[in-house]
Amino acid sequence: MGGFLLRKAGAALIVVFVSSVVVFAGVRALPGDPAIALGGENRDPAVVQAIRHAYGLDQPLPVQYVKWIGRALRGDLGLDARQLPVAHTIVSRIPITLELAILAVLIGSLIGILAGIVAAVRRGKMADHAATTSALVGLSLPHFWLGLMMIVLFAVDLHWLPASGYVSFHAHPLANLEHMLMPAVVLGTGLSAVLMRQTRSAMLTSMSADYVRTARAKGLAEWSVVGKHALRNSLITVTTVIGLQLGALISGAVITEQIFVIPGFGRLTLEAINQRDYTLLQGVVLVAATGYVVVNLLVDVVYSVLNPRIRVSGSTTT
Amino acid sequence: MKVSLGRFATFSLVVLCVAAAGAAVAAAHTSRSAADIRNGGTLTIGLAEEPDALDPTLARTFVGRIVFLSMCEKLYDLDSHLNIVPQLATALPQVSADKLTYTIKLRKGVKFNDGTAFNAAAVKQTLERDLTLKGSVRASEISPIKTVDAPNATTVVLHLSSPYSPLTAQLADRAGMILSPKALNSGGTFAQSPVCVGPFMFKDRVAGDHITVVKSPYYYNKAKVHLASIVYKIMTDPSSRTQALRAGDIQVEDRIQSTDVPTLQKDKSVSVPKAVTIGYQGLTINIGNKNGLLKPYSNVGTDIAKSQFIRSAFDAALDRTTINKVVFGGLNQPDCYPIAPVSPWYKPTTKGLACNLHANVDLAKKLVKASGISSPTVSLMLGGTDPVNARLGQVIQSMEAAVGIKVSVSPTEFTTALNRADAGNFDAFAVGWSGRVDPDGNIYGFVATKGTLNDSGYTDSKLDYILNGARKSISTKSRDTLYRAAMQIIHRQRPLIYLYHPVNYYGVSKKVAGVQIYGDGLIRAAFAGYTK
Numbered sequence: 019m020g021g022f023l024l025r026k027a028g029a030a031l032i033v034v035f036v037s038s039v040v041v042f043a044g045v046r047a048l049p050g051d052p053a054i055a056l057g058g059e060n061r062d063p064a065v066v067q068a069i070r071h072a073y074g075l076d077q078p079l080p081v082q083y084v085k086w087i088g089r090a091l092r093g094d095l096g097l098d099a100r101q102l103p104v105a106h107t108i109v110s111r112i113p114i115t116l117e118l119a120i121l122a123v124l125i126g127s128l129i130g131i132l133a134g135i136v137a138a139v140r141r142g143k144m145a146d147h148a149a150t151t152s153a154l155v156g157l158s159l160p161h162f163w164l165g166l167m168m169i170v171l172f173a174v175d176l177h178w179l180p181a182s183g184y185v186s187f188h189a190h191p192l193a194n195l196e197h198m199l200m201p202a203v204v205l206g207t208g209l210s211a212v213l214m215r216q217t218r219s220a221m222l223t224s225m226s227a228d229y230v231r232t233a234r235a236k237g238l239a240e241w242s243v244v245g246k247h248a249l250r251n252s253l254i255t256v257t258t259v260i261g262l263q264l265g266a267l268i269s270g271a272v273i274t275e276q277i278f279v280i281p282g283f284g285r286l287t288l289e290a291i292n293q294r295d296y297t298l299l300q301g302v303v304l305v306a307a308t309g310y311v312v313v314n315l316l317v318d319v320v321y322s323v324l325n326p327r328i329r330v331s332g333s334t335t336t
Numbered sequence: 337m338k339v340s341l342g343r344f345a346t347f348s349l350v351v352l353c354v355a356a357a358g359a360a361v362a363a364a365h366t367s368r369s370a371a372d373i374r375n376g377g378t379l380t381i382g383l384a385e386e387p388d389a390l391d392p393t394l395a396r397t398f399v400g401r402i403v404f405l406s407m408c409e410k411l412y413d414l415d416s417h418l419n420i421v422p423q424l425a426t427a428l429p430q431v432s433a434d435k436l437t438y439t440i441k442l443r444k445g446v447k448f449n450d451g452t453a454f455n456a457a458a459v460k461q462t463l464e465r466d467l468t469l470k471g472s473v474r475a476s477e478i479s480p481i482k483t484v485d486a487p488n489a490t491t492v493v494l495h496l497s498s499p500y501s502p503l504t505a506q507l508a509d510r511a512g513m514i515l516s517p518k519a520l521n522s523g524g525t526f527a528q529s530p531v532c533v534g535p536f537m538f539k540d541r542v543a544g545d546h547i548t549v550v551k552s553p554y555y556y557n558k559a560k561v562h563l564a565s566i567v568y569k570i571m572t573d574p575s576s577r578t579q580a581l582r583a584g585d586i587q588v589e590d591r592i593q594s595t596d597v598p599t600l601q602k603d604k605s606v607s608v609p610k611a612v613t614i615g616y617q618g619l620t621i622n623i624g625n626k627n628g629l630l631k632p633y634s635n636v637g638t639d640i641a642k643s644q645f646i647r648s649a650f651d652a653a654l655d656r657t658t659i660n661k662v663v664f665g666g667l668n669q670p671d672c673y674p675i676a677p678v679s680p681w682y683k684p685t686t687k688g689l690a691c692n693l694h695a696n697v698d699l700a701k702k703l704v705k706a707s708g709i710s711s712p713t714v715s716l717m718l719g720g721t722d723p724v725n726a727r728l729g730q731v732i733q734s735m736e737a738a739v740g741i742k743v744s745v746s747p748t749e750f751t752t753a754l755n756r757a758d759a760g761n762f763d764a765f766a767v768g769w770s771g772r773v774d775p776d777g778n779i780y781g782f783v784a785t786k787g788t789l790n791d792s793g794y795t796d797s798k799l800d801y802i803l804n805g806a807r808k809s810i811s812t813k814s815r816d817t818l819y820r821a822a823m824q825i826i827h828r829q830r831p832l833i834y835l836y837h838p839v840n841y842y843g844v845s846k847k848v849a850g851v852q853i854y855g856d857g858l859i860r861a862a863f864a865g866y867t868k
Contacts, residue, residue, distance in 0.1 A: 050751025054758070056388075058396040059770055061758065062476045062781075062788035063630060072471035100543060101389040101527035107543045166575055173583035181583035182576050183569065184545060279571050279580070281545035289386065289544055289572075294751060 022322060030315045037307035038090070042083050045299050048291075055294035056099055073296065086300065095301035099293060104301035107286065112305075114184060115282035118274070119267045121202035123260060126209030131256060133210070134217020138225060139244060149214055156211030161270070165204045165277040172200060182279035201278040205271060209263050216259050220252035227251075373562045373849055373865035381859060382571040382586040386544060391527035392513040393465055393472050398770060398857070399590070401510065403568050406862045407449070407549050408532035410512035411440060411459070412504060418614070418679055418773055418855050420508050424454065424533060428504065431810055435499035440492045440507075447554040448516035449537035456486035462514045463494070474511045476788070478503065499808035501815065505774035535561040535862040544570055562850070562865025581606060581843045588851055588859060589843035594667050597841050610841045612669045613857045614676045614771030616778070618834040619716070619732075621647055625760030625793030633785070633793040638763050639712035646712050646741070647830035649703035650764075653739040654732065655695035660836055663727045669837040673823065674769070674778040676837040678855030681775045684816035689823055700739035713742045715763040719753045728766060757791040765791065768838065773856065775819050776807060783822075783831050794831035 053070040054061060070076045074085065089096060095104035130153075137149035173181035179200055185193040224230060225248045233243045272284030283302070290299035387400035392408055395401075413423040422428065424446065429438040446454040463484045466474035480500035485493040496503070506512070519531035530538050535558065536549035547568040551561050569586060571577040574593035581589040582603060592600060592608065600608050623641045624633035640646050656670035672691035675682050704712065716732060718725040729745035736743045748756065757765050772778055781789040784803045785796075799822060806818040826832065840857050850864035 049749055051755050052751075054754050055751040056396065057473075058398075060396060060473055060476075061629075061754065064476050064788075065473050068471045068473070068475070097525070098543070099388045100386070100541075101391060101394065101525050102541070102543050110542070111544070166579065169576070169579045169583070173585070174579055177583065181580040181585045182571065183580075183585060276573050277576050279545075279569065279573070279576055281542060281570075286544055292572075293386070 023319065026315055026318050030311050033311050034308055037311070038087055038304055039083070041300055041303045041307060042079075042086065045296055045303070046079070048294065050294065052294045052296050075296075090301075090304065095304075096297040098290075098298040098301075099295045104298050107298070108283070108301055108305050111281060111283045111286045114280060115268055115271050115275070115284060117187070118198060118201055118205060118271055118280065118282060119264060121198055122205035122209060122267050122271075123264060124206075125202050126206035126213060126263075127256075127260060128210075129206070130210035130213025131217050131253075133214040134256075135221060135244065135249060137214065137218040138221030138248075141222065146218075149218070153211040153214040156207045156214075159207060161204050161208070161273045162277055164207060165200070165274060168200050168204060169277075182277075184280045197278075197280075201274045201280055204277075205267060205274045208270070209260075209267065212263065213256060213259065216256050217252060220255045221248055224248040224251045372867055374868045375562050375865065376564050377562075377866045378565045378567055379563050379588065379848065379861055379864060379866075380567045380569055380586040381588040381861060382569050382577040382580055382590055384574070384577065384590045385572060386570045387547065387568075389527040390530045390538070390541065390547070391525075392510040392515065392532075393462075393469050393474050394527065395510055396473050402590070402859050403547055403549075404510065404513060404532075405858055405860055406536040406566055407530065407534040407538055407552075408513040408515075409534050410508055410510075411442075411514070412508035412512055414508055414773060414854060414856060416852065416854055420504055420773070423508075424512075424514060429494075435501075435808060435810055436496045438494040438496070438503065440494070442490045442492065443556065444490055446533055446556045448518070448531055448533055449552045449554050450516050450518050450531045451554055452516055452518045453489075454514065454533050455489040456492045457489070458517050459492045459514050460484045460486045461517050461520065463492075463511075465515070465520065466511055477506045477509075478511050499810075501807055501810055502772075502774040502776040505772065505777070508773065536563075536566060539565070546570065560863050562863065563861075566861060578843065581845065584845070587845040587848045588861060590859060591857075592841040592843055594665055594841075597667065600841075600843050604846075606843050606845055608841055608843055609851075609853050610839050611853045611855055611857050612676060612678050612837055612839050614679055614773065614778075614837075614855050615769050615857070616671070616674050616676065616771065616834050616837050617668075617766070617768040618674075618832050619650075620757065620762075620765040620767055620782070620792050620832055621650075621830060622760060622762050622764070623792050623794050623829075623831055625791055628760055629758040629791060629793075630786070630788070633795045636760065636793070638714070639707075639709050640714045640763055643707040643709060643712075644829060645703045645707035646709060646714075647833070648828075649700040649707070649712075649739060650714065650736060650741060651830055651833050652692060652696045652700035652703060653735050653741065654692075654833070654835070655735060656693045656835055658695075658735075659728070659731055662731050663724060664836075667841070668839050670835070671837050672827070672834050674782070674832070674834055675775050675819075676771060676855060679773070679775075681816070681819065685775060685819040685823060687820065689820070689827060695735060695738075697739055704740050711740065711742060713744065715744050715746055717753055717756060717762040717765045718745060718747045719750050719765065719767045721747045721749060725766070732766075760791070760793060762791075771837075771856070775815070776803075779803065779819065779822060779826075780807070783826060792831035794829070796825060796829065799825045 053066045053075055056069050057066050074082055093105055098104050133149040137146040140146050169181045172179045180197055183197055185197050187194040230243060230248050233247045271282055272288055275282040275285040276288060287302050290302050383399045385399045387403050388397045389395055392404060409423050411423060411425045412420050415421050424443055426441045426443055429440045431438055442456060448454055466472055466478060467481060480496045480498050481494050482497045483495045487493060513532055516531035519526060535552060535555045537552040539548040539550045541547045548565060550565040555561060571580060577589050578592060578596040578600060580586045600606055621640055622636055624635050626634050626636045635641055660666055660668050660670045670693050673686050675685055716729060718729050725747055733743040733745055756762050780803050781787040783790060783794050783799060785800050802818050802822045806815050809815050842853055844851050847866055848864055849867050852860040
C-alpha cells in the first residue's frame with residue numbers, strides 16, 4: 019500500500035509541475051502586452067516600464083517562473099493588480115462556489131428525482147408528458163437568460179428576493195440563502211432536467227424487474243413498492259450522475275456568478291482574464307489544476323482501499 | 337473644408353443646449369437642501385469595473401477615482417463647471433514670476449482618517465513618494481517637480497525644473513491626494529488599508545465583490561456628511577447592474593449600457609442623469625510611426641500618411657451626426673475637437689474653427705482628386721471586436737467608399753490593438769481617450785513630437801513650439817490663443833480625426849439626493865443621502 023501511494027503521489031507531483039509550466043506559459047501566450055493592459059490609458063513608456071518592473075515582467079521567462087513557483091511552494095502567490103494577496107483571494111472564493119454548487123445539487127436533485135419518479139409511475143400519462151417536456155425545456159434554457167428572467171420577476175417586479183450580491187452564511191444565514199436561492203435554482207435547472215430523465219429511465223427499468231413484481235405480489239402498498247424497492251435501486255445510477263455533474267456545475271457556475279454578481283471562483287477567473295492580471299490568473303489556474311490532481315489522487319486511493327486488486331495490478335504493471 | 341456660418345451657429349446652439357441640459361441635470365441632483373436629506377443609511381453604488389490598487393500613487397483605473405472621491409481628498413478639486421477649486425489647499429497656488437516655484441497654503445485643523453494631523457510634511461512625503469516609488473503612475477504626471485519644501489505646517493513649496501502650467505490640474509486628480517504618513521510608515525501595503533483625508537474612511541474590501549467606506553469621525557466638515565456608509569459593488573455585467581437598480585439592491589448605477597437607457601427612463605423610481613464627458617473618440621492616423629512610439633519618426637508611405645489631402649478628404653467624408661445616430665442611437669455628442677463642450681476651455685480654443693458634423697462629399701471628392709492618388713486605400717484598425725466597434729467600422733467604410741477611399745476594417749482585441757498602435761503597425765486606429773481637465777492632457781501627449789501617446793508619429797516643430805509655450809504659460813488668455821493655434825494645425829494636418837465625445841448615462845434612485853456627476857464622469861456621492 020505504501021509503495022502504491024508513493025507512486026501515485028510522485029505521479030501527481032509530476033502532473034502538478036507540468037501543469038505549473040503549462041499555466042505559466044499559457045498565461046503569457048495571451049495576446050497583448052500585460053504591462054500595457056495594466057497601464058490602462060496611460061501608455062507613457064516610463065509608466066509601462068515601471069509596471070513591467072513591478073511585476074517582474076522585464077526578467078527572463080525562466081527567472082520569472084522560478085521566482086513564481088518558489089513563492090507558490092511557500093503558499094505565496096503574490097499580489098494582484100489590486101495589491102491584494104492572490105492566495106487569500108482564492109481561498110475566500112472557493113467556498114462560495116462550492117456552496118453554490120452544493121445548493122444547486124440539492125435543488126436539482128430534489129426537483130429532478132421527484133419529477134423522474136412521478137414520470138415513471140405515471141408513464142404515458144399527462145404527468146409524464148409534463149415532466150418530460152419540462153426537462154427538455156430545462157436543458158434548453160441558457161443560464162444567462164433564465165437568470166435575468168428570474169431577476170426581473172422575483173427581484174424587480176415582486177421584490178421577493180435580492181437581484182444580486184452575496185452575504186456570507188456566517189454573517190447572516192437567512193440573507194445568505196436569500197441571495198443564493200435564485201442562482202442555485204438557475205444552476206440546478208439543467209441538473210434537474212438531467213436527473214429527471216435518468217431517474218425516470220432507471221425507475222422504469224426497476225419497476226419492470228422481478229423483485230418489484232414480487233413485492234407487489236406480496237401485497238405491499240404502492241408507495242412502499244416504489245419508494246423502498248424501485249427507487250432505492252434506481253438511485254445507484256442517479257447518484258453516479260450527480261457525482262459526474264458536480265464538476266460540470268462548478269465550471270458552469272461562471273455565468274451564473276457573473277449574472278448574480280456572486281464573488282465566486284468562476285467570476286474570479288473571468289476577471290483575471292479580462293484584466294490581464296497575470297499574477298491572479300496564474301494563481302487561479304494553478305490552484306484549479308492542483309485541485310483536480312489532488313481529487314484524482316484521492317479517488318485513486320479510495321478505489322485502492324475499496325478494491326485491493328487495483329493496487330496489486332498497479333504494482334505488477336510497474 | 338469650411339462649414340457655413342449658419343451650420344456653425346446651429347452646432348453652437350446644439351452644444352449650448354446640451355451643456356445647459358447637462359448643467360440642469362447636475363443642478364437637479366444638487367438642488368435639494370441639506371434639510372431634505374436625513375442622516376444615516378448605506379448607499380450602494382454598482383460600479384461597471386473593478387478598481388485596481390486603492391493607492392493613489394499606483395492607481396490607474398477610472399472607477400478607482402470614483403472610490404477615492406469619498407475617502408481621499410486632494411489639494412485641488414473641480415467644481416460643477418470643471419473649474420479648479422481648492423480642496424485641502426486654501427487657495428490656488430501662488431506661482432513665482434519665473435513660473436518655477438509654486439507655493440500652496442493648506443487648510444488648518446485637518447486630520448487624516450487615522451486621527452493624525454494633515455500638514456505640509458505629509459504633503460511633502462506623498463509628493464516625494466509619487467515621484468520616486470517603483471511603479472508609480474503619478475511620477476510622469478508631476479515630473480517637472482524637482483523638490484518639495486515644507487517651511488511650516490501649512491505651507492508647501494514646489495520647485496520645478498521647468499514651467500508646467502498643467503500642474504495644478506494634476507494636483508486636482510490622484511497626484512493631489514495626500515496619504516497619511518502614519519499609514520505609509522507602518523510597513524504594510526497601503527492599498528490594503530488606505531488612509532487619507534476624506535468624508536469617509538476605508539472599512540473593507542472583498543476582491544471582486546465590494547469596497548466599503550464608513551463615515552469618518554475625523555473629517556473637518558462632517559456635518560455635511562449624511563450617509564453612514566457607502567458600498568461600492570463590483571457589477572461588471574451591465575444588465576445585472578440595471579436590474580439591481582430597479583430591484584432596489586443598489587441606489588446608483590455607474591454607466592448604463594445604451595440599450596437599457598430607455599427602460600430606465602421609463603422607470604418612475606429612478607432618474608437617469610447624463611454627463612457629456614471630457615473624453616473623446618477619434619481616429620489616430622499613422623503618419624510617421626515607422627519605428628515605434630517615440631522612436632525617430634519618418635513618413636510610413638501609406639496613401640493616408642503621405643497625402644494631407646487624403647486625410648482631409650477622409651475627414652470631409654465622415655458624417656458625424658449619422659455615425660452618432662446609426663452606431664450609438666444618438667446618445668453621444670458629435671464633435672471635431674479633443675476638448676469637450678463641457679470644458680471651460682472649449683469655447684475659447686475652438687472659436688472660429690470649422691467642424692463638419694455632416695459629410696461634404698463634393699469637397700472630399702475634390703480633395704481625393706487633388707491628392708493625385710487614383711484609388712486610395714486605408715486599413716482601419718478597431719480597438720475592440722464587439723458589435724458597436726464593428727458597426728462603427730462598417731459605417732466609416734461606407735462613408736469613405738462614397739468619395740472613392742477604400743477602407744478595409746480590422747477589428748482587433750483592445751490590448752493587441754494598443755500594442756500594434758505603439759509599434760506603428762496600422763494606418764488608422766479608432767480609439768478613445770477618457771479626457772483630462774487641462775487641455776494639455778488631451779493634446780500634448782498625442783501630437784507633440786515628445787508626446788508619450790503619439791502613435792501617429794506626428795512631428796511638427798511649429799506645433800511643438802506652440803504646445804510647449806502653452807505648458808509654460810500661466811495666463812489663461814495666452815493659453816487659449818496657443819491651443820487655438822494648435823487646433824488649427826491639427827485640423828490642417830489631421831494626425832487625429834476627432835469624432836465625438838462620449839455621453840455617459842447613470843441611474844440614481846429617487847430615494848437618494850445629492851449625487852453629483854460632472855463632465856469628468858465620476859460619481860460624487862460623499863455628500864449624498866436618503867431623502868426624508
